[in-house]
Amino acid sequence: MKPQQSDRLFSIQQIQMLERNAKADRHQPSLMELAGKAIFSQALTLIKPGQGPVLLIAGPGNNGGDAMEAAAHLSAAGYTTDMIRIGEDAARSPEAQLALNQALHAPIQHLPADVSLVPSTDQPAYQLIVDGLFGIGLNKPITDAAAQLVAQINNYTAQTGCPVLAIDVPSGLHAETGAIVGGAAGCCIAATHTLSLIGNKPGLHTGYGKQLAGQVLLDDLQLAAVAHSGYVACLTDPAQIECHALSRKAYTHKGSFGDVAIIGAAPGMAGAGILAARAALFAGAGRIFLVQPDTELRLDMLHPEIMCRDARQFEFNKQVIVIGPGLGQEQLAADLLRAALQHPCPVVIDADALNLLATKPELAALLQTRTAAALLTPHPLEAARLLALSTEQVQQNRAMSAKELAQRFGCHIILKGAGSILCGPQDRHYRINPSGNPGLASGGTGDVLAGLCGALLAQGMEVGDAAAFACWAHGAAADELVAAGSGPIGLHASELLPVIRSLLNRLVTGRI
Numbered sequence: 163m164k165p166q167q168s169d170r171l172f173s174i175q176q177i178q179m180l181e182r183n184a185k186a187d188r189h190q191p192s193l194m195e196l197a198g199k200a201i202f203s204q205a206l207t208l209i210k211p212g213q214g215p216v217l218l219i220a221g222p223g224n225n226g227g228d229a230m231e232a233a234a235h236l237s238a239a240g241y242t243t244d245m246i247r248i249g250e251d252a253a254r255s256p257e258a259q260l261a262l263n264q265a266l267h268a269p270i271q272h273l274p275a276d277v278s279l280v281p282s283t284d285q286p287a288y289q290l291i292v293d294g295l296f297g298i299g300l301n302k303p304i305t306d307a308a309a310q311l312v313a314q315i316n317n318y319t320a321q322t323g324c325p326v327l328a329i330d331v332p333s334g335l336h337a338e339t340g341a342i343v344g345g346a347a348g349c350c351i352a353a354t355h356t357l358s359l360i361g362n363k364p365g366l367h368t369g370y371g372k373q374l375a376g377q378v379l380l381d382d383l384q385l386a387a388v389a390h391s392g393y394v395a396c397l398t399d400p401a402q403i404e405c406h407a408l409s410r411k412a413y414t415h416k417g418s419f420g421d422v423a424i425i426g427a428a429p430g431m432a433g434a435g436i437l438a439a440r441a442a443l444f445a446g447a448g449r450i451f452l453v454q455p456d457t458e459l460r461l462d463m464l465h466p467e468i469m470c471r472d473a474r475q476f477e478f479n480k481q482v483i484v485i486g487p488g489l490g491q492e493q494l495a496a497d498l499l500r501a502a503l504q505h506p507c508p509v510v511i512d513a514d515a516l517n518l519l520a521t522k523p524e525l526a527a528l529l530q531t532r533t534a535a536a537l538l539t540p541h542p543l544e545a546a547r548l549l550a551l552s553t554e555q556v557q558q559n560r561a562m563s564a565k566e567l568a569q570r571f572g573c574h575i576i577l578k579g580a581g582s583i584l585c586g587p588q589d590r591h592y593r594i595n596p597s598g599n600p601g602l603a604s605g606g607t608g609d610v611l612a613g614l615c616g617a618l619l620a621q622g623m624e625v626g627d628a629a630a631f632a633c634w635a636h637g638a639a640a641d642e643l644v645a646a647g648s649g650p651i652g653l654h655a656s657e658l659l660p661v662i663r664s665l666l667n668r669l670v671t672g673r674i
């Protein structure tokens with residue numbers, strides 16, 4: 163099924179192509195005029211008349227032109243409007259020159275770029291800052307005067323709570339990767355809202371973008387062509403995922419919902435395996451085995467439904483395997499991973515099993531030649547080990563890293579972290595998971611995700627769908643817990659389980 167237009171995510175090149183085609187086709191009103199009106203309308207939802215001035219930042223490119231258009235509308239509507247311009251006026255594009263001309267003839271107070279933005283008791287605080295410093299044309303780190311302005315704005319908003327509406331993308335963020343342009347050498351505006359123009363963009367939903375873009379809004383600037391244009395990725399919409407396999411018929415029995423073998427829970431790390439096994443239980447797998455390198459645990463007292471087994475005597479049968487949570491990296495762990503990779507059933511590879519893959523080329527080669535489905539669930543550090551990169555390099559382009567892993571190992575990938583990236587080796591579009599929050603940044607939540615993936619595969623879901631469904635439910639469970647006041651502080655992995663169960667039941671019966 164095709165994703166909804168708002169869930170489609172476009173590359174910078176695709177947006178620029180849409181812009182070029184639109185400019186060739188039409189003259190009045192210009193895209194910049196439409197962008198200015200869209201920003202003005204959005205700003206009106208965040209401000210109130212008589213409640214303090216609005217500050218607009220206009221950079222050297224067309225992002226700045228959009229800000230100048232919006233400024234003219236705001237001042238015409240009676241709002242006290244201040245503007246800071248960066249860049250040579252003579253070097254602006256023709257549309258931006260027109261916008262500048264309007265802004266210069268409107269009752270707008272033009273402030274120098276090095277003005278001191280300090281909240282004071284003498285004058286009313288800004289009720290909104292509109293960030294039009296840089297958009298998709300940012301091609302190097304923000305430095306010098308522009309960087310000082312970014313720092314001032316971030317300080318000001320941190321002190322006052324003033325909202326920031328970013329035009330198209332928070333200035334400093336790479337609209338495609340979600341990284342800060344230039345990494346530590348760059349900087350970025352922290353927006354509370356971002357109005358993405360023409361199409362939605364991947365960088366607003368993953369990595370730093372997930373935090374710095376704030377709430378993402380969309381205006382297609384009346385470009386009908388967006389609906390037919392190519393896109394690079396989409397946001398997961400759980401309602402669009404084929405989950406028929408999970409619905410229960412009256413004549414089914416426990417054998418109908420598959421067996422999951424969690425291989426892990428080595429001495430000292432039993433909790434990771436238990437959490438994965440419990441997640442498989444709460445997500446509806448028919449039978450769950452917890453297979454341990456040393457049978458430290460004979461029974462999960464809280465969930466005796468889980469069958470604890472000794473790995474040395476375990477017979478691989480038709481189970482879906484989840485290998486890694488608390489597995490360790492001893493010789494027996496490597497032998498178990500070899501057996502799992504040779505097993506002709508779906509396998510989920512997590513945690514220590516990923517670290518073993520990174521250090522043992524013969525195991526990586528087995529994975530590459532395997533025909534049954536394989537799903538790898540690395541966090542950025544595990545992905546970095548698999549790709550022989552640094553974590554920073556992985557995070558600089560999360561989608562590229564996930565795609566590289568999918569290609570290299572011929573399997574499906576969930577690259578975890580803010581805005582998890584999902585892709586398979588044959589996928590034309592990757593996915594970004596929109597649910598979840600920092601409450602998930604605690605030990606054991608990854609084990610829960612791995613067990614959940616295993617349970618969905620055991621029930622017959624296709625691997626890409628299972629990964630997307632699992633990621634969404636995992637993140638949405640954390641969101642529900644935060645909404646109920648049980649996080650993000652102190653949210654822990656075990657709490658996710660009943661909420662995931664409830665979400666899956668609601669999803670399958672169309673109540674979400």
Ligand SMILES: NC(=O)C1=CN([C@@H]2O[C@H](COP(=O)(O)OP(=O)(O)OC[C@H]3O[C@@H](n4cnc5c(N)ncnc54)[C@H](OP(=O)(O)O)[C@@H]3O)[C@@H](O)[C@H]2O)[C@@H](O)CC1
Nearest residue numbers: 193194197223224225296297298299300301302303304330
């Ligand atoms: N085109 C259209 O019809 C429409 C465009 N729209 C809007 O325009 C935005 C894209 O506009 P844009 O392409 O002009 O890019 P933008 O991000 O404003 O800035 C580029 C300028 O910044 C400069 N520069 C770059 N990095 C720098 C740095 N670190 N430090 C200093 N300078 C730096 C760069 O200089 P250069 O490197 O080229 O010398 C160039 O001058 C888009 O996000 C959307 O808001 C919409 O209104 C729809 C219609």
Ligand SMILES: [K+]
Nearest residue numbers: 293296331333
């Ligand atoms: K911006």
